[in-house]
Amino acid sequence: MPRIRRGELDGHHSAPAGRDRVIVIRIDQLRKNFGSFRALDGIDLQVDQGQIFGLLGPNGAGKTTTVKVLSTLIRPDSGDASVAGNSVIADPTAVRRSIGLSGQYAAVDEKLTGYENLLMVARLYGMSRSESRARAHELLREFALVDVRDKRAGAYSGGMRRRLDLASALVFRPPVVILDEPKMLKGDTRCLLSQSTGYALAA
Template sequence: MIRVENVSKSFGSFKALDGLSLQAGEGTVLGLLGPNGSGKTTTVKVLTTLLTPDSGDARVAGHSVLSDPDLVRRNLGLSGQYAAVDEKLTAFENLHMVGRLYGMNRRTAAARAHELLESFRLTDVAGKRSGTFSGGMRRRLDLAGAIVARPKVVVLDEPTTGLDPRGRLDTWDVVSRLVADGTTVLLTTQYLEEADRLADHIAVINHGRVIAEGTATELKQSAGTERIDVVMRHAADLTAAAAVLEQAAGPDARPELDPQNLRVSVAAPDGHRMLVRVLSELDSRSLPVEEASLRRPTLDDVFLQLTGHAAAAGQAAGQAAQAPAAQAGQAAQTPATQAPAKVEVDA
């Protein structure tokens, strides 16, 4: 249902996509991970026909973004990084408007709006202006708008950015229900827990190309051995604790420090035996430990290993390409037959 074939896209001297290839089957979730500036949103804009690739092709439900852009849009729903709802309209009016833009008559558009309001638990606020809604409610309304025309493919570009935990859980529930109904979902996210929970297949991209892909389990296994996490009681002891962990893990080990949470982490080839040695050495050096654990690798470890920094990092890289990418995006606006959508460019 989604196929990206060797797509490249540049903005001046900046290469946002560099031979990117992806695919997703019917009724599955493809999770697209990458730091800011990696090419996630440029990929979204190519798939949604808002940008034309310099080379390669992308297909949605079998239709090419180059030769059949109208058919791509007819089979595609989009929810951008920010909820694209008209704050002056009610929840019902927002969905009814989208239905009319897709060419539905008034009666069909109204029936579909009521159906979605019930499905997304918004019936009680159907007559209220969406400007009064919470972030989670606005996101649910935006997602409902993305599927008014029952698209075969839905693209969700960082759908839970800025939401509180309740709003994130609501959004995850909506995505799960979409997939259960046979919809194919492309999910771009920096929340690794989100990808772990929702995605059937994950592709990690950086500098516009895929650097790893597989299921969440396969990617975690690629991160190698178990890891030791040690939380120190005093911030002043972090450096000394890191030295202890490095000595225990071997000369090639690179302990990771999290000063905010007073945590030191390192790969543990010997598992629990190494944990015992580390705790004994920390005790002998009078370095008090608040807690210690031995755990399997997470997607965070995979992301850090592959990209060199944590999932929420990389702001500078994204900002470097922001201006030229934004100018290119403005040149290709969504047509009147497509549901309104707002996409922030993250080249």
């Protein structure tokens, strides 16, 4: 079964010119096994601030495993990775405070409205009520959800749910945004995301 090995990870990225290099994601000799299957085999990777960087590979290559390590959902067997200068091993809490994460499937509370979902996320990140309301309104506009802001998320279409999930990942303006399976995004959502943040790893 294919897996990511050192030197086999295919990254596509764009970065603004004329900017001093600041590394926001660094992966050093990362390895992860699941039983006898080696999902990550000593990969190295650096992503600069301002880049939108994509990991490409076939199913089973280790893209989602890489995302899970970077978002501290799983611990690597060896090697290390850092996000915004924080090690996923030594300081996972700081890593989680530095990232916005959007997984393969939209993670929204279906019983809440779109507006309430964004308010909840903002309050969980410690934003004041007034800041939370202002940020929720801003993101509803950016992601074309104003007309359905008071509709329960469970009644949203798949595209609306995906946009709400992405908006939730951007609530606190994280320095790094990590996306899993961004190929599922439609063109208009990709455009909105690129306008909202310039710091992303897409797998």
